[in-house]
Amino acid sequence: MRESLFDRLRIRSSVRCGYLLLALGGASVATAAEWSGYLGAEVRAYEESPEHVGQDNGGLATIVFEPEFYAEWEDGYQSIEFSPYFRWDSQDDERSLIDIRELSYLKVAGDWEFRVGISKVFWGVAESQHLVDVVNQTDLVASLDGEEKLGQAMVQVVNISRWGDFSLFVLPGFRERTFPGEEGRLRGGIVVDSDRSLYESGEGKDHVDVALRWFKILGDFDVGVHYFRGTRRDPLFELQVDGGETSLVPYYEQMDQLGLDLQYTKEGWLLKLEAIARDASSEDYSAAVAGFEYTFYGIFGSSIDAGLLVEGHLDERGEDATTSFNNDIFVGTRLGWNDEADTSLVAGVFRDWKNDSMVGLVEFERRLRGSMKLEIEVQKMGSIDPQDALYPVRRDSYAQIGLKRHF
């Protein structure tokens, strides 16, 4: 039954791709085209009743659907990718979203690559924070770890040479960060009103950002350096009172950022560093995350791999930082069972060494059967200092269980 459905999808997609090829000049080369993706459902329960006025007191359910169409021809030297994203949330309208994560065309021509459209790029090496990864806006309400990103319109040109890979990004169309609504948890006492976002640039959302990146593998080192000029992905906030209602209005500044990401890989060791120096109108600062990952393969004669992760976070702004990664250390473990079900577990604790605030997290996943995946996530707020950026969400410990059906 499933096979026949696949086959039908394949046939339909290859027909469509045929049209596309005609549109692109009717190349007569072999084409591979395919739909894939997942449908997921999550339920989440919070340990405590909410702190802030207006927040819903109860659990929530979320449904996410993310199909992906991919077609390539000319042996993969040309391709298109389309990935819409649908999220529905039972609790918070601001967590419901329709987005285009990907709608791009790629052309690879020898040592040159061109990508045009909406796409996603990842920069960086660290696990507990993604400091240098600034091209795509963070879909903050989807996940606090900053790993969910919104699609970004871009033109990307890459030149590959013996001196490294040079990438130029032209980024029109700024995407605003997602924030929880009034009913939602994991927010501050005052609701963020994204509808009234303000911009430093007179062009507002239409400001065209530019980024340059150089990347090279130098023996055991993977090195990336970037320069970004444009709208800050992380807004500042202005308190606005409108008819007795107080709200926080995001204010997106312009910035110049120079960043470095570096990984040294030797035997079981991965040594990592990400650092940025940022120059914005309201503040100049630098920040870094550095640490290591060491993996013990096949512990106690089993096939289980156990990794130790330690990462330190520093932000020059200290307690004034807009992020919780200011003076923190992350210690965690990654267990991989290497079994048929690809069972894995990541668990760790963030601790602020200045104010002793602590947050713990556990992520577990396992394939059930076929292509059904079970994902369990627990986030536990420990004692949170009033000075810490996490103080407003100190009552928002939760456990979440999700199932994803991949196709």
Add this chain to the structure above:
Amino acid sequence: MAFQFAAFLMAAPMLNAQTPEEKGLEIAKEVDLRDTGFGDTTADMEMLLQNRHGDTSSRKMSMKSLEVDDDGDKSLISFDFPRDVKGTSFLSFTHKVGQDDQWLYLPALKRVKRISSNNKSGPFVGSEFAYEDLSSQEVEKYTYKYIEDTEVDGVEHWLIERYPEDPKSGYTRQLVWIDKGRHIVTKMDFYDRKNSLLKTLEFEGYQQYLEKYWRADRMVMTNHQTGKKTDLVWSNYVFKNGYTDRDFDQRTLTNSR
């Protein structure tokens, strides 16, 4: 008769002078030489994992590999099934001497991550194949010893033993049966770090490509200690695609599906 005698005279001193170690190495070099010059290949792989109760699950992937002069091969494996790992790709540069380089591409994050290659004795995607069983088999990665001439199903074979140079290997030794006529490996026994028989690998359905290079259609790995088994089925072999280093770099890994 006289000619045969002369040939014997010439060959005899050489054979006498050769130690079992030298002969083992010579055979390994000859096998390697016969497989040199293939340039590059693509193939589809399906792994059928079977546990001791007979339950099976499948892994489907495609593999590209590139022969590198004076070093180990480069390979790029892209997963297609199970669907939750679809799009995940694995890039590996094997080296004749020293550690291999490995990168993993995680499609959900669009992230390339360089990973440690210390995992060589670990199971590849939960199968009975270890990473080191699937990586490019370079002569320099082992020392050798010739054991005996033997017959397998009426076919003349050399039986040699080889010992991994890398202390991170999961094996103390491997017994390798080599078909003398075709210079191909037909069977291997793997002995674990305690020198107990761990696994047997059997190669089935060899086919010759470009009138030179032999590739097995099926590789069956049986784990004697756990009762598990993995069938690795190869299909759609294509040689000489004209690939270069550029088809095996980090950018291509990012774009691969």
